[in-house]
Amino acid sequence: MSTATLVHVVVSGLATGSIYALMALALVIIYNATRTLNFAQGDMLMVSTFAGWAAHRAWELPLIVTMLVAVAAAALLALVIERVIIRRSIAATHWDVLIITVGLSLMLRSAAGLVWTHEDQAFPSFFGDRPITLGPVKLAPVSLGIIGGSLALMLCLYGLFTHTRVGRAMRAVAQNQRGARLMGISVERVYSLSWVLAAAVGAIAGVLVAPVTFLSTKMGIVVINGFTAAVIGGFGSMPGAVAGGMLLGVIENLAPLYLPSGIRYSVPFLILVAILLVRPAGLFGRIEQRKV
Amino acid sequence: MRRWALGALGAGVLAWPWVAPRYFVFLASLILVNAVVAIGLNLLSGYTNQLSFGHAGFLAIGAYAAALLTIHAPAIPVVVTLLLGGAITAVVGLAFGVPCLRLGGLYLSMATLAFGFVVAEVILNLDALTRGADGLRVPAGRIAGWALSTDTARYYLAAAVTAVLVAGAVNLTRTRVGRAFLAIRESEVAAQASGVSLAAYRTAAFGVSAFYTGVAGGLFAFVVGYLSPDAFDVFLSVDFVVMIILGGLGSVPGSIMGAAVVTVLHDWLAAFQNFRPLIFGAILIACMLFMPGGMARALRPLGRR
Numbered sequence A: 001m002s003t004a005t006l007v008h009v010v011v012s013g014l015a016t017g018s019i020y021a022l023m024a025l026a027l028v029i030i031y032n033a034t035r036t037l038n039f040a041q042g043d044m045l046m047v048s049t050f051a052g053w054a055a056h057r058a059w060e061l062p063l064i065v066t067m068l069v070a071v072a073a074a075a076l077l078a079l080v081i082e083r084v085i086i087r088r089s090i091a092a093t094h095w096d097v098l099i100i101t102v103g104l105s106l107m108l109r110s111a112a113g114l115v116w117t118h119e120d121q122a123f124p125s126f127f128g129d130r131p132i133t134l135g136p137v138k139l140a141p142v143s144l145g146i147i148g149g150s151l152a153l154m155l156c157l158y159g160l161f162t163h164t165r166v167g168r169a170m171r172a173v174a175q176n177q178r179g180a181r182l183m184g185i186s187v188e189r190v191y192s193l194s195w196v197l198a199a200a201v202g203a204i205a206g207v208l209v210a211p212v213t214f215l216s217t218k219m220g221i222v223v224i225n226g227f228t229a230a231v232i233g234g235f236g237s238m239p240g241a242v243a244g245g246m247l248l249g250v251i252e253n254l255a256p257l258y259l260p261s262g263i264r265y266s267v268p269f270l271i272l273v274a275i276l277l278v279r280p281a282g283l284f285g286r287i288e289q290r291k292v
Numbered sequence B: 001m002r003r004w005a006l007g008a009l010g011a012g013v014l015a016w017p018w019v020a021p022r023y024f025v026f027l028a029s030l031i032l033v034n035a036v037v038a039i040g041l042n043l044l045s046g047y048t049n050q051l052s053f054g055h056a057g058f059l060a061i062g063a064y065a066a067a068l069l070t071i072h073a074p075a076i077p078v079v080v081t082l083l084l085g086g087a088i089t090a091v092v093g094l095a096f097g098v099p100c101l102r103l104g105g106l107y108l109s110m111a112t113l114a115f116g117f118v119v120a121e122v123i124l125n126l127d128a129l130t131r132g133a134d135g136l137r138v139p140a141g142r143i144a145g146w147a148l149s150t151d152t153a154r155y156y157l158a159a160a161v162t163a164v165l166v167a168g169a170v171n172l173t174r175t176r177v178g179r180a181f182l183a184i185r186e187s188e189v190a191a192q193a194s195g196v197s198l199a200a201y202r203t204a205a206f207g208v209s210a211f212y213t214g215v216a217g218g219l220f221a222f223v224v225g226y227l228s229p230d231a232f233d234v235f236l237s238v239d240f241v242v243m244i245i246l247g248g249l250g251s252v253p254g255s256i257m258g259a260a261v262v263t264v265l266h267d268w269l270a271a272f273q274n275f276r277p278l279i280f281g282a283i284l285i286a287c288m289l290f291m292p293g294g295m296a297r298a299l300r301p302l303g304r305r
Helices: A003-034 A041-059 A063-089 A094-115 A141-163 A165-175 A177-182 A187-213 A217-233 A238-258 A266-278 B002-019 B022-048 B055-072 B078-097 B105-125 B151-174 B176-186 B188-193 B198-224 B234-247 B252-290 B295-304
Strands: A132-134 A137-139
Touching (some): A063 A187, A063 B252, A165 A177, A187 A217, A217 A238, A238 A266, A266 B105, B022 B055, B022 B176, B055 B198, B151 B176, B176 B188, B176 B198, B188 B198, B234 B252
């Protein structure tokens, strides 16, 4: 196989991986604050992308405004879900909350189908169709756009978590809730904020990926890839989520080139399980020392 | 009081095919199958705290094993087929459990999720044996020269097998293994300090859980009569997790109630078509908000009276 093909495949793998990474980041943001796994994260992505699409169709908005609408819809949705449902189950176990998010996922998917449509829809893209040629290598602008957009968003998140008061408060809650509360941080506000932030990250990922995968009520299934990516990286670690996502995307795109088509869906999973066997807490995770 | 309640329940289960229409006999068989899976999953998740998102994979292995045995060796009695299916699944479960010993919490859930995907794809690719996506028709099982070709016959088979497995699960806590499971459930550290080998019992839990699920898979094959890989997708695994959390982690009656509620809801809501997931999701959320800890905990005060 030529190097040019390989480069092309790796780049589209990185594009897929960026989306997985953003999904993983969204899951990790909520998990770090509230220790819950949000099974509905993918369906929140889907609903907010649909909201942007509906606004775009109704008022012929420019794309950047469409994205803002999607983000706003995501923030509102997350705020409502957190305040009305999750906050009320604050005393429940993590398993109970997991089932609540499973229920939410079903409801959101069904509601989106009823309000909008269950059929696939085309979604406008920021980027053109004409491939960018670099010597022998041809790259799809949309792949580069997804990678660039995702990296920009990740940098923003990095800045938020390291250089702002809010970000520091979120990290403090992730490390030690009681300690954070004693330092005067409103843990409840951080809960809400984490849901809103995670949903916003998901919405941007949704708007970036929808032109490639089409907009459909089934796109929420990406939560499983995001979960896989986050686990590979070490659940709770943000650099890990990014690395895990990229790795998953590239492996998934490379596997069909070298392997018979029959096993191509299994192989990424087998590789990932193999990684976990060598590093049981993921690439960037640390094994928690239990104290008695 | 308790003995009377159990007696009434037993009589109800026995009389069911004589009072209920044919379709509801089939539905009851399905509840029994799901109850066995839920009990198996609960032995793993409720006791040793390992949540599996791959039990549809174990169910598929048991189902295909039983179906293929019936097709290629029709002389074997149904009960032996079910046991063999369970044993094959248990071996797979043990083989899977050993490398996963190092994984905890979400990492283990991820590995089980992967397991489910891989099983579905293996079934799809072994099409010489499993007929892949076309699906496999399962012939009626035989017992002492008598074919189990009616819904009622299959129902009684499922009921008998379930009764034995429920009795096994309830009495498990009277054995050394069961007490070790309980100790691990209460505190892994304390159990280890008392000489309970965490590695050995976590692996054993995988084996037992896979055995239950494998037997349920065999029952599923006979009850439904048709197998195809897409019936065993990740959403089925999620359904099993829903059953045990809704019913109550670590509780055998809870597993049965959870299985019954989820199965009946799926069936009953089929009439609502597009609204089905909406209503099902709303019910799940309401249950968890108003009955944290599941039905077993909500009903506990009644049992004490």
